[in-house]
Amino acid sequence: MLYAIMCEDVDNSLPLRQAARPAHLERIQQLVDDGRLLAAGPHPALDTEDPGSAGFTGSLIIAEFDSLEAARDWADSDPYVAAGVFRQVVVKPYKRVLP
Template identity: 75%
Template sequence: MYYAIISEDVDNSLPLRQTARAAHLERLQKLKAEGRLLVAGPHPAIDTPDPGNAGFSGSLVVAEFDSLVAAQTWADSDPYMDAGVYRKVTVKPFKVVLP
């Protein structure tokens, strides 16, 4: 089943994101290689694809896991968690309807 991992950043998270970005992306690439990643990306803090120094306000990952517990465990071990990027992470079941 798919799960949505909805993360909210702490204020001024850009420097923290930059320190952990490579490790964060490596985990996402692994999900992609396994055919389990539907979509992943950050939420720009301002209304533009490249927010520059404004940074990001959070992230969304939709991926396939065996269970809610497995999805939560994966989310809890994100390098952005260790780096203090996220202040809140919500994991919910997700049903793909379109496209």
């Protein structure tokens, strides 16, 4: 089943994100390689593709996992969590309707 992993950043998270980004992207790439990723990306702090030093306010990952518990375990193991990037992480089942 698909699960949405919705993450909210702490204030001034950009330096923390930059430090942990390679390890974070490596984990995301594994979901891609396994054919389990529907979408992933950050929420820019400004209404632009490149928010510069304003950074990001959170992230969204939608991917396939065997269970809600497996999705939560995966989210809890993210390098951004270990680096203190996220203030809050919410994991919910997701039903794709369109397209």
